[in-house]
Amino acid sequence: MxxxxxxxxxxxxxxxxxxxxxxxxxxxxxxxxRWEFWPAWAFYPPIVVYILARSARATPFMAVTAANPCLKASGIIGETKQDALRPLQANAPDYVAEFMMLPVVWPLAERVEALRRFVETGPGYPIVLKPDIGQRGRGVAVIRNEEQAADYLAAAFDDVVLQRHISGAEFGVFVYRDPNTARVELLSIVNKCFxxxxxxxxxxxxxxxxxxxxxxxxxxxxxxxxxxxxxxxxxxxxxxxxVEIGAHCRGSLFLDGQQFKSEPLRLAMTAIVDAVPGYHFGRIDLRCPDDEALRNGRGIKVMELNGVTAESAHIYHPGTPLLEGWKAMIAQWKLAIEIGEANAAAGAPTISFIELLKLWRTDMKRGERWF
Structure with a gap:
């Protein structure tokens, strides 16, 4: 929103x-x-009611927090970007925009020097800096020179992800691993336009x-x-x-990309999901050369793997009826809870509702610190 x-x-x-x-x-x-511009508190009440009602019938109650065992609370809130990016970079480096971490505990001069070496070993500027824990484009910046980088790092309060900037078209592909067949499926595709x-x-x-x-x-x-x-x-x-950040709340135009679904794309996304053990459900934000490259599953570079609270962002296509948006989000959460139940039955841990509230409060404070 x-x-x-x-x-x-x-x-x-x-x-x-x-x-x-x-x-x-x-x-x-x-x-x-236009409801796509409504604040979250105006859009989400029916969805929250469904989540609570469905969770009350789930086994266990907080089964949804087991949907992605590799992410804290399955990526509902408070997960780090590196939790999914590290195994992807290790197991399928051709599919990821190269990244490294700049921990806030490092002195500023050390972080700037590490950034300088990273830039020198690649194509140079621009690069992308973003908080390791962040949502909805919070704190994401395209950096074009060292002065901008130093200013960003000096103002950062938490660990920062330093990532190669990838040119081309940007998409969000929502994937899930079917709890019955274990096959990776495509739930939604959004074309992010600037x-x-x-x-x-x-x-x-x-x-x-x-x-x-x-x-x-x-x-x-x-x-x-x-x-x-x-x-x-x-x-x-x-x-x-x-606009240069692919986040709806930062002004990007989101278009339904249903027409890009294909078997080559599904196979490429399967390779990405397989490279991140414990990732079963979420939207994968990526860039590739163009529409045809996406449809053919080639040239894909993943920027982020988002968890349970990522949205099937095709709903923000201009003119989408409000009821269709609610229907798509409810279907998404129904699937997330079912996957969480299957994973919990297989031994994946869950967290309590109280723990989830604590994570939410911590994230609210964190959000106030990012620019």
Whole structure:
């Protein structure tokens, strides 16, 4: 879900760009009319009711926390990115965007030096930095030089994942291992698109954003990101990328990628899942050269393997009916609980509801520290 940021309007105004009351009200009403922009508290209540009701009939009650034994609480909350990336890099390195860890306990100079060596052994900048524990694109940044990297690391409060930046098309492929057949199946595919605007030599960047049907819907976040550039006038035909992080809450456009399902893709995803023992259910975020490469299961580079609370993100395709979104999410959680029950019966551990609440509170505090 994407939430508006009133502070963004204030930053834009401070930079000299002014929006009218009509613009602000129009954006808020447009977002209200499209449930993909609703806050989580408005969308999730029916799903939470289902999860609790279904869990009450599960054996054991918190069976869903056994859906992914390789992740803390199966990736419901508080899991680390490295828990899944490390075995994938060790067992199937061709399928992963190379990464290394920069622990916060290392002195800043040591982390910067390790980053410098990592950059020198690869294609160079850009690179990606992100928190080892994070959700919904929190703290993810594309870094283009050492100064930006040092600033990021100086501000980081927790361990950081340093990863190669992969060009190409970005997708989220939701996979699961069928609890009855053990076969890896494709549940959902989302094509992550990054909005842009094209200059005409007359309108400012702020005006281009407000005049673009999609960009104006995410204007609050864009005003924050481009606060010092909103009065700039891009030259004619100059394309300005507005988003570069494949997270819906960061402004990416999510399109249903059902048409990319294929047997070659399923086999490629099977190889990835097999390389991470204990991973049975979640969305795998990846990049590959283009649509055909995805359909053929080639050129895939995994950036993250997400756990149980990852969403079948095709539901955010513009125009998807609200009931279809609820239906897809309920089906997803039903499957997660069934997989958790099968794993728990085979001996996989679960955690208690109280432990889960503690993890949630810890994650809420962690989220306040990331920029």
């Amino acid at each position: 994407i939430s508006a940021d009133n502070g963004a309007e204030q930053q834009a105004a401070a930079a000299g760009f002014q929006t009218t009351l009509r613009d602000r009200l129009g954006i808020k009403l447009s977002r209200l009319a 909005p842009t605007v094209t200059g005409d030599g007359h309108r400012s960047l702020g005006e281009l954003i407000l005049d673009d049907p999609r960009a104006r819907l995410i204007a609050p976040g864009l005003f924050e990101r481009f606060a010092t550039r909103l009065d700039e006038i891009p030259a004619a035909d100059v394309v300005v990328p507005l």
